[in-house]
Amino acid sequence: MATPMPSEADLYKIFSAADRDKSGHISADELQKALSNGTWEPFNLRLVKMMIGMFDRDGNQTIDYNEFKQLWKFVNDWLNCFRQYDADRSGSIGKHELNHALNSFGYRLSDATYNLFMKKFGTPDGQSIIFDNFLLLCISLQGATASFAAFDVERKGEIKISYEQFLNSVVPLIA
Structure with missing residues (x-):
């Protein structure tokens, strides 16, 4: 609702x-x-x-x-x-629910990446993500995707950049 x-x-x-x-x-x-x-x-x-x-x-x-x-x-x-x-209406989303959400947004990511997201944005036990951290994850992911896309001119999902290009791309996202 x-x-x-x-x-x-x-x-x-x-x-x-x-x-x-x-x-x-x-x-x-x-x-x-x-x-x-x-x-x-x-x-x-x-x-x-x-x-x-x-x-x-x-x-x-x-x-x-x-x-x-x-x-x-x-x-x-x-x-x-x-x-x-939040399929179970718990007020937070677990890894499976996060996977479903991000898949529907077009992201196809490995289980290891979802584990990283749960650790970085999740509750201390890493089992769920509350709303504001879900929003922080989504905004951060959109920013990272836009930065990546700027270098992925052939749209292959792979890029080759220098370390300084990498830093200039990610520092604004983490600062």
């Missing part, structure tokens, strides 16, 4: 509550406190900063209300996607 978008008035109330200093802009810290990952823990700060970078149109490292509306829709759309692949 899809989560509906709140009304414009309700969304503005959410924005205003998150804007604790009443500046008309939400910082990464304020946004982190405003979002929920379903575990009563704050959203992953790295993800919050990535999303601000994605939606901050004026480059001030905060988001205004219009940017917040776009970010909220983005998060809501991904939450609905996450719920679609």
